[in-house]
Amino acid sequence: MNIGIIGLGSIGQMLVKGFSKSGVASPAQLFVYNRTREKSEQFQADWPFTICASLQDVSEACELIFICTKPLDLYPVLQELAPQLRPTQHIVSVAAGISLEDLTSVSATAITKVIPTVTSQILHGVSLYACNQYVSSEQREQLLRLLQALGKAEEVEESVIETATILSSSGPGLIAGMMELFAQAAHRKSPELSVETTRRLLVETLLGTAMLLSEEDLHFEQLIEQVATKGGITMEGLNVMAEYLPPCFDQLFLMTQAKHDSLKLKTKVQFNEN
Numbered sequence: 582m583n584i585g586i587i588g589l590g591s592i593g594q595m596l597v598k599g600f601s602k603s604g605v606a607s608p609a610q611l612f613v614y615n616r617t618r619e620k621s622e623q624f625q626a627d628w629p630f631t632i633c634a635s636l637q638d639v640s641e642a643c644e645l646i647f648i649c650t651k652p653l654d655l656y657p658v659l660q661e662l663a664p665q666l667r668p669t670q671h672i673v674s675v676a677a678g679i680s681l682e683d684l685t686s687v688s689a690t691a692i693t694k695v696i697p698t699v700t701s702q703i704l705h706g707v708s709l710y711a712c713n714q715y716v717s718s719e720q721r722e723q724l725l726r727l728l729q730a731l732g733k734a735e736e737v738e739e740s741v742i743e744t745a746t747i748l749s750s751s752g753p754g755l756i757a758g759m760m761e762l763f764a765q766a767a768h769r770k771s772p773e774l775s776v777e778t779t780r781r782l783l784v785e786t787l788l789g790t791a792m793l794l795s796e797e798d799l800h801f802e803q804l805i806e807q808v809a810t811k812g813g814i815t816m817e818g819l820n821v822m823a824e825y826l827p828p829c830f831d832q833l834f835l836m837t838q839a840k841h842d843s844l845k846l847k848t849k850v851q852f853n854e855n
């Protein structure tokens with residue numbers, strides 16, 4: 582099956598790499614359209630997909646089409662595609678903050694909302710997904726096979742997709758942000774340890790931690806028990822985090838939800854005005 586990718590930014594590129602590296606689809610099966618063609622040409626050197634000259638070219642060639650533009654650039658793309666869609670085609674929107682209801686209002690055809698993650702370029706991470714009522718079981722299976730090649734796939738209700746997005750999709754950026762603050766604090770305490778060194782120590786620690794949790798199927802609490810010797814040092818750090826981090830994470834969810842909501846308002850205007 583040919584797969585269309587519209588928008589070759591972080592997520593479009595992740596899909597090209599992930600599908601190709603996993604072998605679930607070869608570059609020959611990928612048809613890419615990006616607003617600026619040069620970007621596609623540069624990327625094509627490593628991943629020999631087909632560059633399309635228009636949305637129509639993608640639509641003619643592909644049964645499954647991922648729209649990977651930024652949320653505010655999605656409406657015009659879907660609006661142009663809608664009249665030419667065949668009943669067998671399946672559209673995937675990866676835009677955070679655009680509801681299936683709004684998407685389906687433009688085209689009463691098979692549409693799935695997928696919230697991917699950049700970590701899927703190395704075939705790890707979770708893709709969240711929710712399908713509309715027009716997606717057939719065969720289309721769902723086909724998509725699931727692709728998403729599972731990128732890591733794990735988890736079907737979620739739209740009512741919780743925005744909270745889950747912060748964990749699985751914003752997560753890599755947020756974790757990197759936390760690690761940078763951790764690295765900087767270590768350097769402030771011991772300036773003779775360069776920030777490069779503190780970062781390097783943390784990356785390896787992050788990798789080992791994730792692998793241990795996953796391979797031994799440990800809960801966070803079980804790992805904490807292994808590390809934090811009773812009456813020892815780690816417990817002091819855990820106590821500080823227990824005091825200061827819950828309000829920080831509550832605020833993080835508050836602010837990211839507010840951003841989701843304002844994005845939804847802006848995109849809803851586009852969908853309702855037309």
Ligand SMILES: NC(=O)C1=CN([C@@H]2O[C@H](COP(=O)(O)OP(=O)(O)OC[C@H]3O[C@@H](n4cnc5c(N)ncnc54)[C@H](O)[C@@H]3O)[C@@H](O)[C@H]2O)C=CC1
Binds near residue numbers: 617751
């Ligand atoms: N970056 C991430 O980790 C995640 C992003 N998303 C969603 O993925 C979407 C894309 O995000 P990014 O890849 O980060 O953005 P990006 O800005 O890196 O990429 C967007 C791409 O779309 C292209 N584009 C814009 N209008 C176009 C059009 N009319 N036709 C063809 N191409 C067009 C741009 O040239 C650009 O290459 C967003 O809707 C975002 O909400 C979802 C989950 C994770």
Ligand SMILES: O=C(O)[C@@H]1CCC=N1
Binds near residue numbers: 677746750751
């Ligand atoms: O930051 C963003 O808007 C996108 C959606 C989730 C992850 N990245």
